[in-house]
Amino acid sequence: MQKKQTATIYDVASRVGVSLATVSRVVNGNSNVRESTKRKVLDAIEELGYHPNAVARGLASKKTTTIGVVMPDVTDMYYSELARGIDDVANMYHYDVLLTNTDEDPVRETMAINNLASKQVDGIIFMGNELDREVLKTIASVDAPVVLAGSIDAEKVLPSVNIDYVAAVKEAVEMVINNGHKRVALVTGPMEYAINKQHRLVGYQSGLEANGQDFDETLLFSSHQDYAAGYQLAEKIYATNATAAIVHDDEVALGIMNYMFDQGKSVPDDFEIITSNDTKFAIVTRPALTSIGQPKYDIGAVAMRMLTKLMNNEVVDNMQVTLPHTFEKRGTTIK
């Protein structure tokens, strides 16, 4: 391994015959430098192939131009699309992204946040279905700003960007009810999670109520966010004589759909499905999945933009941003 004798700021300073401070100034675009010396410094930098050492810079300036992203799993399309939005605007503002997968394990989430803090990140974006008490405490103990993307803290104390989950699932329920269904199932993650109990469930119930249907607890289902889980769950759902389902996750929805398919049932004729994440999965299957449309990329992008303001101590008027959602009618729903 060839040891590149990387030039330091000292090298270019002595080469030009100016002080470190001057070189630092031109590197950082400080205007208080005479044009002619600026030019000379720039030339020297070019010749020496000087690249500022970001670590030293970080130590001296106490800014690392790096943010941390804590997420359940890069492999989950929903989150990876958020991550893409984050990354793009991060780059736009010249931040790098330190990525951590946690699989929604609060222990790992806590470790991740502490680790990011010790790496002196300038800010953190957190994603996950639930904010554990311990994690919340950790977030509070960190002095970098944290914003939630597509994630909810029950107390609404943290900056965040989301869609209106209760409105979205209410609409979904009503759509399906309008199609004539009397028994529509709701499948979400664990009911202890705020996003499920305080949002999806509430939307579901209010959709039922608005249409004079009674709430039946046996139509509530909880599953992991993966295809196999959905497939397994489908049997139980079908056993309740439900004829439609509102599903929190596209892979789960696909599992359900394929179970029906494999059982010789027709979707949407025998069973309607509305999913929630509108990832590529929803588009690529036949039938394609009708879905609540979430501006995933934008959720990430807006969260990151918000974080830049926070890191910069700018005022942000709205700390809990709600982005508009849409409704993507596709093939798992009659109309």
Next chain:
Amino acid sequence: MQKKQTATIYDVASRVGVSLATVSRVVNGNSNVRESTKRKVLDAIEELGYHPNAVARGLASKKTTTIGVVMPDVTDMYYSELARGIDDVANMYHYDVLLTNTDEDPVRETMAINNLASKQVDGIIFMGNELDREVLKTIASVDAPVVLAGSIDAEKVLPSVNIDYVAAVKEAVEMVINNGHKRVALVTGPMEYAINKQHRLVGYQSGLEANGQDFDETLLFSSHQDYAAGYQLAEKIYATNATAAIVHDDEVALGIMNYMFDQGKSVPDDFEIITSNDTKFAIVTRPALTSIGQPKYDIGAVAMRMLTKLMNNEVVDNMQVTLPHTFEKRGTTIK
């Protein structure tokens, strides 16, 4: 924003009444410390809530325990599964991951690598379909070790981990030929890319040859790696009277399949498809996609493991690792 008065190593040293060096030793698990003082230091660390500042540490030790990952797009299932393998073993060895999306743009790839270098990463994992000349030069100019994951440099000079692409597509072609097909299309990315010209195409031709079929250039197709591109391409493919296709990307394969479906053709009865990435996409559709099975997670994991050795100046016997691939027979293929 509360300013956490974070304790420094100096604080704990003075609290215990030892020198910085001693604290540093216990923090770093250096054995030359008396058990009793070690205990006292540990206690003080606990009480003060001291967390080492990784930036300062990085500057002093010239190691950041951070690696860079350069990839086309987190949102691409193939790469995100590789990334997960990378991240898991990175964490295992206590490295953090700095992630950059490049969309395969050589300019951004170059910038990303240089940026990572200036952040003093200890190593880099690069993913992408092609290694641009300029990118190659940049890699050579960086003094951190770089390993390629699921990516090929034509000169085979860089450490890398892949599967045997020529064998894999050869097998796929032969399988389809055995099913009776006389005109099987090959769809890949740009033919200028080494992985296509020197691997996939070679495998394709050798599969043809082994079965006495002539090579017909009009059966070669090139597409972007997305669903829409596949759908569009499908019409042209069908127009050549091809009855089967070996496809480089699952989303593209899905596009082709759905085109056939929408045209009233049956897959696999009228048209067989074998895809190459075996991502979740391949499992989730009906019919599910027959695919070359790539150990994606392992490719990432092995690449990362290799990188740890390189960063540690350990010898690595095999610099160009080839992992075994499999063949996943599913529904887009007769048998």
Next chain:
DNA sequence: CGTCAAATTGCAAACGCTTACAACATTAAT
């Protein structure tokens, strides 16, 4: 007790850069 090697500790110099603050130079105004 005295010796000497081994085990513990402390000292202080880096690491490469930012940034008050001070110093000097230049220009414009009087």
Next chain:
DNA sequence: ATTAATGTTGTAAGCGTTTGCAATTTGACG
């Protein structure tokens, strides 16, 4: 020409660690 402003540059003190080397302590042994 003098003075005050303003513009440019240099000085040097950090930033929070690590680490080679020297100094000190400890313990075993004769």
